[in-house]
Amino acid sequence: MDYFPAFLNVRGRSCLVVGGGDVALRKARLLLSAGADLTVVAPETCFSFANFIDDNGLWTLRRRFRDSDIDGHWLVVSATGQPAVERAVYEAATAAGVFCNSVDDKGNCSYITPAIVDRSPLVVAVSSGGAAPVLARKLRAKIETLLPAGFGRLAKLADKWRVRVAERIDDLRGRRRFWEAVFGGPASGYAIGGRVDEAEREMARLLADFENSPATAGEAWLVGAGPGDPDLLTIKALQVMQVADVILHDRLVSDQILSLARRDADLVSVGKSPGCPANSQQEINRLLVSLVKAGKRVCRLKGGDPFVFARGGEEYEALVAADLPCEVVPGITAAAGCAAYAGIPLTHRDVSQSVAFVAAQGKDSVDRLDWASLARDRQTLVFYMAVKRFPELMQELISHGRPASTPVAIIERGTQPDQRVVRGKLGQLALLGEAHRIKAPAILIVGEVAAMGASAIPHATDCADVPGTQSDVIYAKQRP
Template sequence: MDYFPVFLKLNNKSVLLVGGGQVAARKARMLLDAGARLTIVTPETNAAVDALGKTRNVTIKRRRFRSSDIDGHWLVVSASNSPNVERDVALAAENARVFCNAVDDIANCSYITPAIVDRSPVVIAISSGGTAPVLARRIRTMIETQLPAALGDLAQLAARWRVKVAGTLTSFSSRLRFWEQVFDGRIAEAVYSGNSELGDELIAGLLDESAFGSESERGVAWLTGAGPGDPDLVTLKALRAMQSADVIVHDRLVSDRVLALARRDAERISVGKTPGCSKNSQAEINALLVKLVAEGKRVCRLKGGDPFIFGRGGEEAEALSEAGLPYIVIPGITAAAGCAASAGIPLTHRDASQSVVLLTGHGKDSIDKLDWDSLARDRQTLAVYMGVSRFPELMQKLTGHGRPLDTPVAIIERGTTPQERIVRGTLGQLPMLAKAHAIESPAILIIGEVARTEARSNQISNRDSRAERAYAEKSAIQRA
């Protein structure tokens, strides 16, 4: 982080503005909106600056800048459009230890002004560190479209009730849940529709319920799919759960990049299972979830992929249900869909595959119990989860039941991430491919004619970080 983000309270503070053109006028209006007392130094002014000079809190000195002009000011803005003046102002400010911003001249800035979304008292600042101000403005436009115009009114309602809520609800967790209900439900909707009086009535009722009822203290578990690895593939509903949870109980394969999306002060508990290790048995995980929810905690049980596809989410749901505890299932993009798409492999194709079968090479049900006659049929795609250590058995079972040795296969290791690796070959080569390329978990195996398909030349790969960055920048601009 090259710059420390900060909001300055400029109310009744003296600020120096150097310049008298259109840009200076725009900066002057923003500073005045923040309550600053403004001194403008410039030999020439336009009509907009002249008009501002007639208002209260603005003094215009019609002359060239002097180093002594810095004295007594809290902040300096230079908008002279003259490189020499910008340099002189910046040097004088530096010597006086006063922060200075030179508009569109990053070399002469000791601070930068961000693009802002103003829903006062809510203000959102966006900065590119001076490297791409147009991109920062594009991002601002994207955020503008997502925020209700009356968001500031909702913040003011919260300010009116903050002291009373703090005096009524004594625990931090109860206050946190109370405000989440305010901002996510009928109260917010009433304010957004322009009816702040109804918002006050509803918040009074909710406070009474929260003070005398136990509903707000109930725990809940969100059985949440984190997707196949790419943080951008986490669903919005999963993101809300991650940012609302008191505790994040996560698997080993949930990446740090995904965990970084979670609420920062949430407790994190790793219950990941390592192949061949008995630590963190499913029974222990079930008991942990029951314990945490029973204590009134909101728990995000975060799993790679989808919680109900080889994620044992069904077993955890049963444990919570038997304990009489509430839970919510939040689907995720399963590895077969996400990784195959990232590798350019369609799981179905009307010329090659009319069905998809998901199976696991790991778990309490041995692969010996699978219906291999059915799995060996052609014109279908097999997606094998957690099967790296059992590739030799998979090859023997499928070929032994009639699947041809030259059936195409694709092994996708760490799919959808920048570390994604794709190894292609045939079913008969499967054990050799895994060994020769040192395939490690997490990896998914795709078997069938669709595995012949490779990403088209214009499909951007997660493995190409430069292309990924270019795609992200292009997408940001297009969405704006």
């Protein structure tokens, strides 16, 4: 982040606007509406600015800017459109330790102003840090359409009830939950729709409920974060991340996804890396149970889906055994996400009528697999955690009857910007893994479908093949 976002309290503070045109007028309007004590410096003002000055009785210096104009001011906006003047204002302000914004002139700014959606007292500010103001304005326009005009009424109502609620619910967590119930329930709909009396009756009812039975019990959600692309999070996953006090997350959950959590949530990594010491599953279960018992709302965030090769079932059982509330929020599992981003249909009417998800983590689990049934044709196999087991998988499938010419695709870091897709034939699998230095996380898809979608994906590009394997059957795909 290049700029620190903040809202300034200018009420009753001396602010200076340099310039007399329409842009300066817009800035003066905003400052005045926020309660600033305004002075204008401009040799001339446009007609509407002159009227605005008269209507509001603004102190105006009808001459060119002088360095000494900065004296006694708290904030400066320069909107003359003349680079030399903007520079002079900025330098004088900076020398005096006063914040200065020169409109559309980032080089002469010590602060920049965002595009805003005003539903006072609720204000949404959007900024691109000066990099793409038009993009910020476009986003603002989208937000405008999402926030009905009555949103301000809801915020005003919340302000009216703030003290009363603080007096009756004395702990912070309880208050947060009360407000979540208000904003997520019928009271907010009433207020936004202008039925303020009904909104207040509903709030009074809720407040009484909270007083009688304080909502301080903890709860847990086992949430799937998908295979990596943050756009693949479900809406529900995002909602849970926004309310959870603690997020216990796996190693595979990216920083980009974690950045969507509530700002003040505790983020705790309980990840297991292959070959590295990590929290045992029992420790994770114990931590989860103890946090929920302590009244925390805990989001247990896992890569992919929490109930697919993620030991979510054990965590669910631990919570249920402790009589604690727990909800499961499914996520897009790696097989579905990676296949989609590689253009590979997991089933296909012509060649595959079933799909099996198979864990191939250790030698023991590979030895226990029912190879005869896995080797049957017209089915797709998706192997998870299989990077180290390619030679055995190849050997077992071929010796149980799956032809060596069966297409395979290895998808490494699927759905992420550096996704790689390596394609070939089952008989080359061990070589493919080695030659392309495949690393976890990766999935292996075996079956006729693995040859599909090679060039169908708009964000995929071919890259060079590897010596020692046949060039016509290998592609590595990368998203830009």
